[in-house]
Amino acid sequence: MLQIDRLPAEVQRPTYDRSKLKTRMVHIGFGAFHRAHQAMCSDKLAEEHGSDWGYCEVNLNSGALIQALREQQLLYTLTEMADASLHTRVIGVITEALHGKSDGIEAVINAMSQPDVAIVSITVTEKGYCHQPASGNLNPDHPDILHDLQNPQTPRSVPGLILAAIRRRQAQGLPPFSVMSCDNMPENGHVTRNVITQLAKRQEPALADYIEQHVTFPSTMVDRIVPAMTDAAFNALNARLGTEDPVAVEAEPFFQWVIEDNFVNGRPAWEKAGAELVSDVLPYEEMKLRMLNGSHSFLAYLGFLAGYEHISDCVADPHFRAAARSLMIDEQAPTLRTQGVDLHAYADSLIARYENRAIKHRTGQIATDGTQKLPQRMLDSLRWHLQRDSQCELLLLGVAGWMRYVGGKDEQGQPIEIRDPMKARLAECVASSEEGEARVRALLALREVFGDDLAQNATVVARLTHWYQQLLSQGARATVHHCLNRG
CATH class of the missing domain: 1.10.1040.10 (N-(1-d-carboxylethyl)-l-norvaline Dehydrogenase; domain 2)
Structure with missing residues (x-):
């Protein structure tokens, strides 16, 4: 477990007041890439510009990472590595963490239904969209989609989960959120809109109309090389830091994030932390x-x-x-x-x-x-x-x-x-x-x-x-x- 007080002095720690962070974003897919990319950018924004945009992190399958994150006060380390140098910082921008299986899907839907939530973002790799890669459309024969068509209140798929939250927010009179894919797909926002809207049409056509009118799906381009952590990498990192961090991640120094500026309910000023906001990604x-x-x-x-x-x-x-x-x-x-x-x-x-x-x-x-x-x-x-x-x-x-x-x-x-x-x-x-x-x-x-x-x-x-x-x-x-x- 990460022990902040044992870290070397040169490790950068959050100096902002973490208690002032609000859960304004829910992120599905707490994998290595997100930890080294979007979370890092949002942490930098909080550190340098006082942003209060915090993340509720969600994993639907692997619970060990979420449990470890909870045990170390929702903190973890990111190390940027080049041939001749390295730099480690503690990421502190996370406010909540949920595991779909142990905490229950209802808890995840409730998290996305919090009034302050304005963005639901995703890094679940291409296969998590339950789509047909050749066309970008929903795969209606995907086992999880077949389940969600019959059980819309207890979804298994990522599209079904987000759709359930949209439905609940609409019923509660809450403003819509934007759904932002950060996975490597061309027009990833368009693909995300396709799968969610097409699933809605099969479940509840009126909800599909609501989504088309009120929910935005900004596309993004993400770039950073983030290798999977191995036992050898963990051992070397733990020896260097003087404490274990099972949530640690390593990445190259290079970072790029290009975002379509199309958010229905506000967004962080990510451009102040190195992102590029554009009209066409x-x-x-x-x-x-x-x-x-x-x-x-x-x-x-x-x-x-x-x-x-x-x-x-x-x-x-x-x-x-x-x-x-x-x-x-x-x-x-x-x-x-x-x-x-x-x-x-x-x-x-x-x-x-x-x-x-x-x-x-x-x-x-x-x-x-x-x-x-x-x-x-x-x-x-x-x-x-x-x-x-x-x-x-x-x-x-x-x-x-x-x-x-x-x-x-x-x-x-x-x-x-x-x-x-x-x-x-x-x-x-x-x-x-x-x-x-x-x-x-x-x-x-x-x-x-x-x-x-x-x-x-x-x-x-x-x-x-x-x-x-x-x-x-x-x-x-x-x-x-x-x-x-x-x-």
Whole structure:
């Protein structure tokens, strides 16, 4: 448990009066990224500008983190790490913490129904939205959505939970809140609006009308590399701090948060703490999702297959480094609508961030949930190139790398633990198909991921099969080298 009085003097502690914080925001998904990103920004705002916007943190599944947070007075440490320096601060902007299972869903709905709450924000990863990644619409066959349609008062899904709170606030005559997604999806506010409104239409059409008229869904773009904490990381941190902190998180120094300024009931002045408030987030989202996240996924699948444990290991390989930059500049940048941004400089900055060996960002961590990530990170760009008959071999290799990865065995024949909400479907595709073109076709048939068009495109099938076969016969390192030379 974190003991503030045992921390070294150089650790930054809150100097603001925490008792003056109000629960104005409820955040669903108290994961590492939120702790290192949005909570940090709000804490900085309280520290430097006297903001009273506090968070009620909610986890729906894992209760251990919430319990640990409670035991240490709702405080935790964030350490920013670079190769040559580190800085630790105590985050104190949390006012409440709830666990959906042990405290009950009713307690969570009540928390969102507090009169002061003006924002409900979300970081639950793409799979938490119960949507179809290829279309951005609600997945009506999702087990949690099927449950929520029958049991709207005791929801299981994130859309159902937020909808229940909107319904209660309306019934109590309370003002609406804004719902702000901070997950890596293009137009994440639009996706959030889709799933909640479409669920409402199936439950109570009049409520859907109310949402469309009164609730806002600002989109955001978030950027910070936040690796999952490991036992080794905790041990090193505890030794450095002189006290244990099971809620601790580490991150790179870089921070970016671009927010659509579309809040129905007020917001913190996050721009004073480094965020950017804009009218249109989409160009920023696309730039980050395709250049950063797309290259991250490329390095994760192919790097994992090549035996590289961390992203920094991948970019230490000159061929992987060159491939990642070429993917960004030659295949992703042309698809973007961003104006006034030096994309070559942006790509160079990303490579420099990937080189940070103090951040142990594991390829296996980034490789999770590929069915939810591929559409926005690679497939949208792939379609752009197909429409223009332009070259995109690195994108195709990245998709082939995912197909090889979900086969479940690495290049040494060792099993790969596949973590994906469509894990069972992936296993069926693998079990029912032979290696090569049959495997490619089986995976392309996943309409929720690839839509209907890509499986019918002979060029896509042929080039994916080519790179898949190369990965089988040559291995990831040699294949990345060949792809750079369009082998």
